[in-house]
Amino acid sequence: MKTILYARVSTADQTLAHQRTQAEAAGFKIDTVIADEGVSGVHTSLAERPQGKRLFDMLRSGDILVVRWIDRLGRNYADVCDAIREFMRRGVVIRTVINNMTFDGATKDPMQQAVRDALIAFMAATAQAQAEATKEAQRAGIEYAKAACDGRYRGRKPSYTRQQYEAVRDMLSQEVGVSEIATSVGVSRQTVYRVKHSPSEAESALALWGL
Template identity: 70%
Template sequence: MKTILYARVSTGDQTIAHQEAQAAAVGFVVDEVVADDGVSGLSTCLRERPQGRRLFDLLRRGDVLVVRWVDRLGRNYADVCDTLREMMRRGVVVRTVIHRLTFDGATADPMQQAVRDALIGFMAATAQAQAEAMREAQKAGIAQARARSDVYRGRKPSFSRAQYEAVRSALVEGRGISAIAVATGLSRQTVYRIRDNAAEAEAALARWA
């Protein structure tokens, strides 16, 4: 039996090294890292990614698949649900770094199965909703930037694209403002501004790109 960390990085998202460090920090001893870099989790299913296909070939019954959060598997509701259920059918245990959740097919109790499946559905839906909200915020930000670019660029944002997306992801995951500020290196006030007006934060990034 082995433990495999799957990491996925899309443009401006967390680095693979960061995801490895997070897993190690909470006690995971990883035998192998499989990673896709620059791949969208919304438009590209896990099986269609170069290393995602390899992941399915590597995993065997009794192995543990570690992911930072289910959004690393994907941001498409149906794909994430199908992936988690396929892993459980294969006898693979899926564990998340954030909140230390465990998904396996060991239980035969129908009530426990129902709770587990409901949680899978909720998290998969949250991952897709987050991705769509970020995409809409980006569109709105670009539109605002274009409308104002000929007039005034405003103050340069105190956060990078990677920090912005890290904050948005952490907020959806339910992490506290102080914890997010520490993890991203931003002030609490900046995290609040991003939370309260994501479109304007996106617009500021677009204006200063």
């Protein structure tokens, strides 16, 4: 039996180290960490993420899957519910760091199953509602910023310089590892992933800020 932490790291403030520290502080003894970095949970289902696929392949009956919150397991209500039910069907126990919730398929009592499934559905719906509210707030903020800048929205100022951008591109072309690049260049792993996956967008952000 293994205890596996699955983390999704899509922004600078969602570091892998922070999520592991939170899990261990909550009392979990983590055997393995599986993480998708630079991946948006809003647009990509768990099974479509590189390490999400690996998670489905490696989890076995009796294993414990730890996540910060159930929104790590899907992009919307249906994805989250489907992922949890599939893991339970396989005999995997899902536990959350926030509120220490536990979901498993051990119970055979229909009333307990109904309560469990209703709770999963409620939490999944709440997670999707929160994600949609966040996106709406972001859209409103962007529109406000555009109006304040005569319709020209530059977004958040890049956390990297042009020299760092070019250094990252060069090292990526040499197939240097992400962690080594981040340490060598002095940028975050998220920045390296951004340059790796969307180099044109990363460069455009520099141009918009005149960097």
